[in-house]
Amino acid sequence: MRLEIFILILGMALVTFLPRFFPMAFLTRRTLSERVKQGLDYFPIAILSAIVFPMLFFNEGGAFEIQPQHLLSAIPVFIFAGKVKSLWGSVILGMVIYWGLGFIL
Amino acid sequence: MNDHPFKEGAKAALPIVFGYLPIGMAFGVLARKAGLTTFEAGFMSLLVYAGASQFIAIEMISKGVSWLPIVMATFFINLRHLLMSSTLSLYFKKSQTPVLGLLSAEMTDESFAVAMSNTPKIENRPRYLFGLQITSHLAWVAGSVGGALFGGLIDHKSYGIPFALPALFICLLLLQIRKVHHLLIVVIAGISSLFFKWALPGSWYILLTALIVSGTGIYISSKLKVE
Numbered sequence: 001m002r003l004e005i006f007i008l009i010l011g012m013a014l015v016t017f018l019p020r021f022f023p024m025a026f027l028t029r030r031t032l033s034e035r036v037k038q039g040l041d042y043f044p045i046a047i048l049s050a051i052v053f054p055m056l057f058f059n060e061g062g063a064f065e066i067q068p069q070h071l072l073s074a075i076p077v078f079i080f081a082g083k084v085k086s087l088w089g090s091v092i093l094g095m096v097i098y099w100g101l102g103f104i105l
Numbered sequence: 106m107n108d109h110p111f112k113e114g115a116k117a118a119l120p121i122v123f124g125y126l127p128i129g130m131a132f133g134v135l136a137r138k139a140g141l142t143t144f145e146a147g148f149m150s151l152l153v154y155a156g157a158s159q160f161i162a163i164e165m166i167s168k169g170v171s172w173l174p175i176v177m178a179t180f181f182i183n184l185r186h187l188l189m190s191s192t193l194s195l196y197f198k199k200s201q202t203p204v205l206g207l208l209s210a211e212m213t214d215e216s217f218a219v220a221m222s223n224t225p226k227i228e229n230r231p232r233y234l235f236g237l238q239i240t241s242h243l244a245w246v247a248g249s250v251g252g253a254l255f256g257g258l259i260d261h262k263s264y265g266i267p268f269a270l271p272a273l274f275i276c277l278l279l280l281q282i283r284k285v286h287h288l289l290i291v292v293i294a295g296i297s298s299l300f301f302k303w304a305l306p307g308s309w310y311i312l313l314t315a316l317i318v319s320g321t322g323i324y325i326s327s328k329l330k331v332e
Binding site: 004005008009010011012013017021023026027028035037038039040041045048049052053055057058064070077078087093095096099102 | 119120123124141142144145148149152153154155158159162166171172173175176177179180183184185186187188189190191192193194195197198200202205206208209210212214217218219221222263264265266267268269270271272273274275276277278279280281282287290291294295297298299302303310311314315317318319320321322323326
């Protein structure tokens, strides 16, 4: 492996590990106030919303774009997942619809 | 008797495996195109294990950018894990620091989201979370190496593959909606994340959204208790 690539990978690994590690290492040993715990309770829903919506409305290059294939696939998955709460079902349904739409759009 | 927690976690990872394999392959293909060897591509997936930043690193490598700006970009993209790590800290009060280190090194958006869809499973069960995470990681490395070795055996743009992870995340988001006021939270988070994604670089849109939403959430919870 070339030295520059080796340094690059170690550097990336380090800066990726630190934010993954520090909160867990320090907060685990502390007693958090009720208010902070309440705030943390909202993190999963906030993070997931902040992953899902930009995924639908921003293209791979990171620019805002109305992507009909994404949006039209997302709507049935939202409805299905809301009713059936099945991870596999949602994934398969989403893929099939997205694939199918590829032939039409 | 129930499954061993590790095995149980590994099973919970299967939808992630399904999403990671083709995307890992896409990474392997692009890494080779950018001039990385198969070993380098696999080594990056093994050590860094962060999809979005790996793709951006490859993009920057192919443009001839040196290592330092790539590492800095990686840092800002992966700052969002501060939030996930904070959340997970609530569930492993009994674990030693080396165990926490291992669990946090293996943390990704997808494994975090699956873990949070069923929190009683992870509470003081590091083996379960580790099973979930390491299975996902293996799929990521296997996909990367496979893609680098064999090229696009399957085209990662076909068969609806681009929508596998979005669909997984949509379902995981809906699993988090347990109360009526959560719908309001999702709307606020949606608007906030779209705005900040448009306005700011890196993963600030996730960090700021989490702060805004948890502030709003604390406010709503206090109102609901009073009434």
